[in-house]
Amino acid sequence: MEKLIVQKYGGSSVANPKRILHVAKRVIGYKKKGYDVIVVVSALGDTTDELIELARKINREPPEREMDMLLATGEQVSIALLAMAIHKYGFEAISFTGPQVGIITDRTHTKAKIIKVNALRIREELRKGKIVIVAGFQGMTEDEDITTLGRGGSDLTAVALAKALEAKYCEIYSDVEGIYTADPRIVSDAKKIDYISYDEMLEMASLGAQVMQARSIEVAKKFNVVIHARSSFSKNRGTFICEGGKMEEVVVRAVTLTKNEAKITICDVPDKPGLASKIFGSISQAGINVDMIVQNTSRNRITDISFTVQKDDLNKALKITKEISKEIGAGDVIADPDIARVSIVGVGMRSHPGVAAKMFSALAEKNINIEMISTSDISISCIIKKKYAVLAVRAIHKKFELGGKK
């Protein structure tokens, strides 16, 4: 529908009554312009974390079905309050839980996948001229058990509804103005990006850009839903996430930074075939994701192997690694949690040689040592010491001339 938009407001946009009233006015503004509006909302502020805390006080390992039953209340509170706020200003709104609008998921409680959306009830209420408000983050199984969609699940609800109802845009509101060439808190002349492709956005999301979760972008890409990521506190245009064709020709799109990894090094590994597969087989069996792996050139038939894991998994990974090290006759196992990953992202770099060299020289000019390197089709990442993270982001951002004129 040409005049239909889906708007999703995150927890910080509806953190208190004042902000909820602000969102109501914003939604009504679109209604007045002649749009049909579907609003997806998250739980108020830190509600979800508070509910998790409450559950932990009762049972440190609560059954996931009951966790979903509990967490789904957070968004249900938001939708009711937003509907009340819209009514206060004399407009008709009606709220629905995920189950009520037929968001059907699989049975993977706490991180369910949407199977289908049966949007009949929404269409009916839109036809009556109402603003429709839908609880994000939740759905139900075929036999009507309540499920939640995991981190970033409200974005996913919004994208799925935009697809099901063929909305013109899916607007994702947060407290930032859009996607930037680097974190504006680090790089003062970071520039807002007007258009970005799904692939670039996906890469950025997995490399530390926190505006949207990778899952929702994947779904948007699959169904070609145009996303407009923007701020609920301003009227400025944000960033459109859409198919590559509309992009400017830019080689490198943005610089990202993550600090949630740690490095493990196994020293003096005998240089025998099959040992690497033994090490990483055991780690992956424990459900731990290993990202980068570096194996030094071997000297005297022994070598060092380093790899990175998520910080949350560090202790578990260390324990396993130490056991294997003993087993295979290797030496010490060293953990380094003080690392950072700086990355550059851009579809343009596929066809431009020399991008990696330019990034490395930016780091070299600042005397920053690169500990590990990993590359994909549209990104290059370097692991460096955490204390150089800000310096590195600024240097690379400048080297590629990504900044706006200030």
Added chain:
Amino acid sequence: MEKLIVQKYGGSSVANPKRILHVAKRVIGYKKKGYDVIVVVSALGDTTDELIELARKINREPPEREMDMLLATGEQVSIALLAMAIHKYGFEAISFTGPQVGIITDRTHTKAKIIKVNALRIREELRKGKIVIVAGFQGMTEDEDITTLGRGGSDLTAVALAKALEAKYCEIYSDVEGIYTADPRIVSDAKKIDYISYDEMLEMASLGAQVMQARSIEVAKKFNVVIHARSSFSKNRGTFICEGGKMEEVVVRAVTLTKNEAKITICDVPDKPGLASKIFGSISQAGINVDMIVQNTSRNRITDISFTVQKDDLNKALKITKEISKEIGAGDVIADPDIARVSIVGVGMRSHPGVAAKMFSALAEKNINIEMISTSDISISCIIKKKYAVLAVRAIHKKFELGGKK
């Protein structure tokens, strides 16, 4: 089912994690004894009031459909937490919202009536050996809008489920031990009543006993559901509410007290036909319930008319009464909010003459003036000055020898 019980726990019984764990143990105790258990829970502590407060901050007259959407979250939190608590102790429990277990209501949002209960899902889970936890106070309309059942709605849920599943008992847990011959905070030797009939309990509920709402007792009576009102903080037997046949032969069952009424007197009303109907017609048109009415014997063709209304309605009723008084040429209108109603309740008094006289003499002996009297088949109420309320309750309780030996 002979081995099925429904247990309902009120908000104070599940006010915090510690109490929820306590309730879980209690429920498990019954499961261990071989019972199938359905647990109905209210919202934690003051949650419902807090949600109402939150709504008022956004819209002073929120749409009732959205109010129900909001309030229903309170019980949903409770059921999830109680299920987690039961799992912690190694027993299987599964929670359901009112809509999930097919509690179908009419469309009267905020005080909906239950039309039917489709308990298929509950039966299925009981068959699997699970403890089934159901959110009290809520249901849904035929087209799946969430409704709430009004004050005391969780009791109603419990009674309706007990009926639908033919439970042996419906246990209503609160923080008091059962129904007493008088409020134990007022009368030190007030005695717990072992058995009480539906009719007596109904009368007591409407005359100030706060253990259960009249609506749930009506439903229990209609379907002959045996209710056991007891405390979640002790193992003692409480009060069974059931059909009259099983009762001891007691003339007067209990003394009750309410202080939520006010008296309005219109002075010097001309003694002409039709004036009373004019007065009370206008008041009832304004949606105000008048309870007792007393018209003095007329002297010199004028009379005084007094009546009682709920204190909440006093200002509205006064305004209307003053207008009518002017219109019909009557005199001053006087309001007295400082009144109390003491009542005796008992099916036995139907066949025992002299019960009223005994009550009046109890009051006379303490020099307490009776301002108004009202009687029903199984109760007698006197309006007296509020300051004599405690004295009156004690005197009547003693006169009828209702106390236990202390």
